[in-house]
Amino acid sequence: MSTVLDGLELVDHHCHGIVRTELDRPAFEGLLTEGDGPGPLHGSHFDTQMGMGVRAICAPLLDLPRFAGVDDYLARRAELGADEVARRMLSGTGITDYLVDTGFRPDQLTSPTALAAYTGAAGHEIVRLEAVAEQLIVTTTAQGFAAALRSELAERSTTAAGFKSVAAYRIGLDLDPQRPTDDEVASAAGRWLESLDPAAPPSLADPTLIRFLIWTAVDLGGPLQFHVGYGDSDVDMHRCDPLLLTPLLRATAGLNVPVMLLHNYPFHRSAGYLAQVFDHVFVDVGLTMHNTGSRSGPILAELLELAPFGSVLFSSDAFGLAEIYAINAVIFRRGLAAFLDDGIAQDYWSSADAERIALMIGTTNARRAYRLDQPDR
């Protein structure tokens, strides 16, 4: 399968922009982890699954030997400059479409268009719901918030490929599935307005308003992504099990609105179950792939135990470093090839089936779910 997989085009349904400025070693190492960067006790973040991926997979792309030393790698990176490094990292990935979450540190990262321009791919925006609410709350009133938010999201949805909620980071995924009334939204917006600290940027953590954002995105037809499971140190992982979303998934079933469960690790088997029982649920293990490196293949295979092959998506979840795109594309292909080869070896599916499944997971599931082939995308 590996030759088929080598040529497979990929739609990256969840990713972020990259940093264009030069990075010194602490800054680079800070982007190799979901943690806060290198500290005094663990040593270098190059001694991680992701750090090994940089030296194994990315060093040759900078004309260095595989497993080149860290200092040599960073020196060569600085010599080539961030844009040339990005071109080299992205050009071999086979990614045709980048669906970029623009809601986190947009001022420091490339826009969807700038990212896609490195390789002539297509860039699409995914609108982060909480970020839109945080911009609006400072220019609206409690009574006007619901209408202002509806109109802003309707406007954004004309060009964006979908929405994303980070409810997991703010209140956890144990969400009341009920749609809040406009009166409830106005009261909650009033409480939020009163509690705003003029010295700090607004951060939405109100359950009523978060449910309102979710239902507004659903009314607009989605697709709607949720952060699930593994993430940075802001997340309380015990509140991020996708099974907590079951009531909301029940409430949104049958509406023809795709819901994407992102990341999922270490709950990816539960996410696979949800994808099996709900036709509108799509799943990935993107962030996990580069963070688990040499162990990523079995994790992808675990997702593919229960999840219908028509529900699984590719995501690099690259953030900041172009290297992550390169690493993810390589190990995703490797993991998927191993999984499909195993089924062929067991005579459980044919080579033709395996090729078809690879195309679904790499490209066509995402094109269908995000309606990428419709003219307004």
Ligand SMILES: [Zn+2]
């Ligand atoms: Zn992400």
